[in-house]
Amino acid sequence: MKSREDLKRLREEAKGLVSARGPEGMTKIIVGMGTCGIAAGAREVMAAILEELNKRNIQATVTQTGCIGMCEKEPLVDVQRPGEKRITYGKVKPSDVPRIITGHVLHGNIVEDLVVARFEEI
Numbered sequence: 187m188k189s190r191e192d193l194k195r196l197r198e199e200a201k202g203l204v205s206a207r208g209p210e211g212m213t214k215i216i217v218g219m220g221t222c223g224i225a226a227g228a229r230e231v232m233a234a235i236l237e238e239l240n241k242r243n244i245q246a247t248v249t250q251t252g253c254i255g256m257c258e259k260e261p262l263v264d265v266q267r268p269g270e271k272r273i274t275y276g277k278v279k280p281s282d283v284p285r286i287i288t289g290h291v292l293h294g295n296i297v298e299d300l301v302v303a304r305f306e307e308i
């Protein structure tokens with residue numbers, strides 16, 4: 187991805203996927219897009235997530251957040267499947283995204299080697 191415009195375009199494309207069902211009952215994916223996240227490559231990771239979801243026609247709610255307080259682990263990506271724990275992945279590279287999307291989002295298999303936090307909240 188080259189620019190903010192590319193990201194905007196990808197997000198617009200992803201909206202079609204997101205709007206088909208209400209946000210309840212859908213997997214949530216949250217990307218840390220604070221300054222440190224962007225510096226660490228969060229834009230590229232976000233683009234890779236949207237592309238992978240599009241490619242596989244997977245529906246998920248994709249949002250971004252600012253500072254999460256774990257700079258050294260950026261880029262950070264949270265995944266929460268309905269009724270399951272929220273998992274935070276750290277130091278995510280675009281090349282890790284297919285594993286997260288097909289492994290965790292699609293099949294519920296947590297990508298253990300990338301996990302930096304788990305939240306009990308459901």
Ligand code: FES
Pocket residue numbers: 220221222223252253254255256257258
């Ligand atoms: S400034 Fe990096 S996580 Fe807050």
